[in-house]
Amino acid sequence: MQIALTFDAEHPDRPHCPPGVVDQIIAALGKAKVRATFFLQGRWVEAYPHVTQEIGRGAHRIGNHSFYHARLTLLSDEGLIRDIEAAEQVIKTATGEDPKPWFRCPWGDYGNDSRILQMLTDLGYRHVGWHVQADEWEIARTPRQIADALVSGALAAGESAIILLHTWPASVPAALPVIIHRLQDAGGEFVTLDDLRPSAFQGYLPAVGRAEQGRVI
């Protein structure tokens, strides 16, 4: 089976996010010789250009995660275009890489609004959701719990799975080698979104962090 690890890199809005987590994630991926896809928020790229370059050097694929990490449903057409293009520009400047066609809406949320999906298409992007996630931003979640949830979820997903992770929760670096090892043992092949079979881009889980769920990530 094919597995695409995807990491959303944005400013954490949770407490207890120690510095250096993203560096440990990059190191763990490098050690395992696994390539992943990183969705980068534009403002985060501006704040951490050296980390952004490190991600590029690791031969990971880079996608666009908007500039302000705003709720896209609240933006006008013009605001949307500006936000997406601003993120694209800083990513290109920092890495020389074009994030197109990969885009992930903040919180995965486009409000089931065809306006946003059409706008993305017009700009050369497609929104990528995920099939498996583990609430790893919850402080009480241990690396073991995160690994168990992601491994069992990926194995249950069938021929391919897109896994959602973030670059800032403290438990991710310890969970990552376990996830990689166990899924490789089960015959999993880690790929970037570029190499994922086309049929994988469907059946996403619902967006997370909707205000009505009282959860903001």
Ligand SMILES: [Zn+2]
């Ligand atoms: Zn995000």
